[in-house]
Amino acid sequence: MSKQTQGATQPAPLLDRSDVRVKHAHGVGESLRAFVDRIRAGDLGSLPVIVGLIIIWTVFASLNPVFLSADNLVNLLFDCSTVGVISLGIVCVLLVGEIDLSVGSMSGFASAMLGVLWVNEGWPVLLAIVAAIVVGGVIGALYALLLNRLGMPSFVSTLAGLLAILGMQLYLLGSDGSINLPYGSPMVNFGQLMIIPAVVSHVLALLPGLAIVVLGLRTRERRRAARLSAPSLGGLLARAALITLFLELVVAYLDRGRGVPLMFGVFLGLTVAMNYALTRTRWGRSMNAVGGNREAARRAGINVRRIYTSAFVLCAALAALGGVLTAARLASASQQAGSGDVNLNAIAAAVIGGTSLFGGRGSAWSAVLGIIVIQSIASGLTLLNLSSSLRFMITGAVLAIAVIVDSLARRSRVTHGRA
The missing domain is CATH 1.20.58 (Methane Monooxygenase Hydroxylase; Chain G, domain 1)
Incomplete structure (x- = not known):
């Protein structure tokens, strides 16, 4: 047999295996070693938050066995859904290296809009929900406009928006300060009972x-x-x-x-859709590229302004949807909706779940993992009948640890040439 015939019968070499300097894992043992090497190089993924969640659940379950009961976990998932949807939007703006500090106020304003339009004005509930989400998207577009056209940092514009939107929420609710949603309506049943x-x-x-x-x-x-x-x-x-x-x-x-809970199913559905968009579409790749290096993304032909606009619009719209879900969960729209620790929990969930504050790295599943951590802490402390002040301190400590881990992992990736 001639050399030409032998060459014709042999399969063509794989392009990514032709460089002998690159190591390729073969078998289970080498795959495990490759996984350890990625961890050492700072490519941690969701590993820290999963380990942390296991520790948190183990501690609370040992202190109170009710923590891991099926009924308590169902209530935990109900509570995760409202702030979790808001945290999905935070993932979007963090991916492009920006921030939105007004998501709490936006959620409260959306719940107030739902109460006014549905209960006071007699609008169909679906139309009231759509109106609240659209208004949220418009406000997000305004933030993007201030960033793209005037160069106003998102920290400043969204902080101003926090105060302005809070004022609009108080104006809508008026002197009464709250609007009770019709108890027993499908909307309230969705937020409290539907399974x-x-x-x-x-x-x-x-x-x-x-x-x-x-x-x-x-x-x-x-x-x-x-x-x-x-x-x-x-x-x-x-x-x-x-x-x-x-x-x-x-x-x-x-x-x-x-x-x-059906509400948690909706939250997971939104997460799956967001994850698909971020990992398997051109828009998602552009989001990560802009967050990693804005100038390089612009020179690669990406419309950076459009990406910023989409991130802020999605963030504000999801914050409004989270406010609607909160109103359904509480069966009311009040001045307290969106205040307190909503901003903290939404941003902390995204960061604790693994989304980088430096931009360019993150996942929609960060919102799910992060909010489960936060709500697990709240649920565990409630069952132990401990002060809510501890919840703030523990959540703050977990957030600080998450940022430290992210910073160290980023430094390690730079050292190993993986940044």
Whole structure:
């Protein structure tokens, strides 16, 4: 057989395996070593918050076994949904290296709009909700305009917005200071009682594993077509099976109580949509590029102003939606809505969950992980009948630790050339 015939029968070398200086993991042992190397290089991902969550749950469960009861976890998920939606918007602005300090006031103003339009003015509830979200988006666009056209730092513009929106909230509520939503209405039932049917919950728990398989197979085909190495099919199926088993066990445990809250299902649905947009669309890649290096993104042809606008509009709109969910949860719109620690919890959830304050690194799942940490602390201290002052101090300490870990990881990535 000639050399030409032998060359024709041999498969073409993979492009990403042709450089002998680059290490590639083969087998379970080498994959574990590669994972450890990524951790040492500062690529931590969600590992710190998962470890922290395990520690928090272990401590509170040992002090009060009721903490891990199905009914308490269901209530915890209800409480996570309202601020969690707001935190999703914070992830967007942090990704581009900006901040929005008015999300708390925006949520309170949206709840006041819902009460006035629905209860006082007699608007259909869906139309009142849409109006509140649209107004939130308009305010977000105003922040982007001040940044893009006048160069006003977002810290300053949103701080001014916090005060102005709070004033509008007080004006709408008037001297009464609160508006009670119709108790027993579908809106209030959604915020307090509605549970996803058990059968539906188990079916939905299968979807993430199915999505991993479908998207993984698609990625394998595209990488093979581009002559790049692809993840093994066995590893893909194992990952999908483990995630599916975990979710099914969680759903089964929650069904021992009231079940999975519909409000939390909506929150997870928004998270999945946001995660897809950030990881698998051109817009999402542009968000990360602008947050990583604005000038480089501009020179690469990205419309930086449009990206900033989309981030602020999404943040304010999600803050308004969070305010609507809060009104449904509390069955009222009051002057206290959106005040207190809403800003703290929304921003802290995104940062604790793994979104970098320096921009360019983060995930929609940061909001989910972060708000579960914060609400777990609040729930655990409540069950122990401890002062709320401890909740603020512990949450502040956890936030400080998260920022320190992020700073050290960023420094490590720079040292290892991974920044």
